[in-house]
Amino acid sequence: MLSNSSKYAIKGVLYLALNSNEDHKIMVRDIFEVVHVSEAYLAKLLQELSRHGIISSARGPKGGFYLSEDDRKRTLMDIVRVIDGEKRVHSCVMGIRDCDMNNPCVLHKLVGANKSKFINVLENTTILDLIDGKQDIEEFFPL
Secondary structure, eight states: OOOHHHHHHHHHHHHHHHHOBTTBOBOGGGTHHHHTSOHHHHHHHHHHHHHTTSSEEEOSTTOEEEOOTTGGGOBHHHHHHHHTOHHHHHSOTTOOTTOSSSSOOTTHHHHHHHHHHHHHHHHHOBHHHHHTTOOOGGGTSOO
């Protein structure tokens, strides 16, 4: 239901949430190994999130990416919408174009309720919810 791109973007944002603020910006080169994706690809994802106002960034010698207090209130769905688009999240798990309640695929009835719950979690979980009370990066990125 989520692309690898969304997963990498969420991991990158969580890293920023734990390690950055307006006074301490993070460069992509300091994150990409923790997220387990190439530096160039993570840079592209974070730039896209920044362009859409999901995370913040600054250019220059003290530049980099960071999360403001408002950014931390964004939901996981905000990230997924930018990276995957709305259609991807709501699409058929089997990839059938015309699958819906009126014309369900064989898995539609089996996964429909769980998929709705998952979408609800994405829409109602903020970045702050995930990091609240967490200090240890290992909780998010085990070795």
